[in-house]
Amino acid sequence: MANKRQQAFEITILLELITTSGGRACVHRWGREESESECYFYDNICSYFEYTPAERIEKCPSNHQPKLRNDMYYARHVLNSNGEIHFERKDYWEITKKGVARLAKYIQHVVRRRMDDNEILQLLMEKNESYEEFIVQALKCVSGDELPSLVSNSSSLVNLFRYAVENLRSEAVQGFLTSAYERIKPFVSRDLAREYGLAPVSHQLTFGER
Secondary structure (H helix, E strand, O other), X not given: OOOHHHHHHHHHHHHHHHHHOOOEEEOOOOOOOOOHHHHHHHHHHHOOEEOOHHXXXXXXXXXXXXXXXXXXXXXXXXXXXXOOEEEEOOOEEEEOHHHHHHHHHHHHHHHHHHOOHHHHXXXXXXXXXXXXXXXXXXXHHHHOOOOOOOOOOHHHHXXXXXXXXXXXXXXXXXXXXXXXXXXXXXXHHHHHHHHHOOEEOOOOOOOXXX
């Protein structure tokens, strides 16, 4: 049975595959020398949580590998068994349509349950300089649907965002998450930490540099 950190890593692996690796990453098997890009990919998967010094150096008794890395590989195994990623030529991890669908449902959950209106408004406006028409057009691309009529006030813009995410098209998931990655990541960190009893990264829930 997967431990809680392994379960959380299932989501972070899917997110990192779709947002920073274009849906596909080269990840060598045990015993193979790791490239700089692989180490960066691993670090990103783990970067949603804080770890104690002991957790960072803890080894698995069975194979003496770092436990953090072992948990990540177990999460990868579960994702593959579920058909949410697949291995191409053994050294490549690639997200599948089923994995994309899981991410869409997860992001809908985060927006619906974990983000209040002020947080959504900040997410929308901080880099768009209050340019409502630009935001509305972007949301139309996300939902692929006729958005409700926009009344010119901030609460209606928030409602449009909630509506667009609830109607997020599968073919728009990658573009949406890639463009919103830095803004969404703190909320994902907070949600997964709460759900699985982990320590969230201690940053403000605003735009941040990687």
